Amino acid sequence: MAVARPRSLIAALDALADRPAATVLGGGTDLMVEVNAGQRHLTDVVALRRVDELATVEQHAGGLHLGAGLTWAGMEAALAEHMPALAAAGRSVGSRQIRNTGTLGGNLGSASWKASTPPVLYALDATIDVRSAGGRRDVPVEDFIVAEGRTTLAPGELIASVDVPACRGPQRFLKLGNRSSVISAVVAVAVVLDLDRRRVRVAVGSAAGVPQRLSAAEGVASDVVDWDAGAIDDDGLRSVRRAVGSECLATSDHRAGARFRRHAASVLVARGLASAVTGGRPGAPL
């Protein structure tokens, strides 16, 4: 049969083992664009829509376990409290139609330069649970995306879930596009405050081919935050902006030039940091 419609993860992995070259279909919001344009010819499909166990969110002592089948709407609904940056990313993507359909696994697995989940997952040091009929391997998210459009997934493997270690503190996700919805990001940033370690984490997506953690900018940001007072001054924000601008890799394309992307990243990081530190409402317009 050309289309497998498994109802369990085990059945999905068995289907993939039988046909390792099959196209894995999550929400289809990326795949179907290519199919409709004639750029992708389907011969063999494993459709994951019915695998309910892939769409769960579990909270455990160490953090959160996110099923790859979670849709953007599901992320927005389930994660507003415990992972607001991903909830904000979910809200920022596409339209209601897209948000009801596209999945975490599909977005991460696309490794597309425009994908919204990777910068958040990079900032949160997520680990990807990769499964096949042969077993399981856990891949740090930074090792999972190897190039634009390419992950370490081998034939017969799929993303089962994403493990996000607990990190106490505010999170912000900001995205820039040429309008408010149904956009591909010009640049997107995730800013996470790790209150226990008094460290800022900064990840930038869509500026270059792959997402980036800006470790030098993180050092600067961590130093300029007044952790005791929960404050940050303009000089501190300026130095964060400079640090992001000099560390952030960016490419030029028809959507934006590299210089603008670096500038936009620095502005968004500073805004996200200020908002996170001073307690501005996540998701509130900046």
Add this chain to the structure above:
Amino acid sequence: MSADAHPQASDELELRVNGVDHAIADVPLSTSLLDLLREHLDLRATKDACRQGRCGSCSVLMDGELVASCLVLAADAVDADITTVEGLADDPDSQTFRTALLSAGGVQCGFCTPGIVVAAHACLRDHAAAGEREVREELSGNICRCTGYGRIAAAVAQVIGGQAGDG
């Protein structure tokens, strides 16, 4: 075209559309739900424009959820309940909205209207007390080139405000 130009046919697809069960044979695997609705079931009120899920003119409800039917693989829609705009014809809530949309002047060329009707149906059902910003966000997946959206948003607001049907 490529050498493998023969599309692989799927098995017979069984779909429930607007409460009616259909069994459709000889559907190429790459067929979208949109194409199935329009070409195989002759339900042409759902529109085919961008084929990228951006314009919203192909909007339908799949198990009650608003989706872009151009992005749904027909073969994956087999055990879902599909509602197209034709299926909302007799729905009283949809009738209320459609009356409001017309009286508000929210229909000009009419191309976006089927998608708008479906999207607004989901919006009014799920966000019964939405303010204008939220309404516009919920309808942001539906492009209208004629009205500038103001009258469409006004129609939704009118229904939310409970004033529909007074005109």
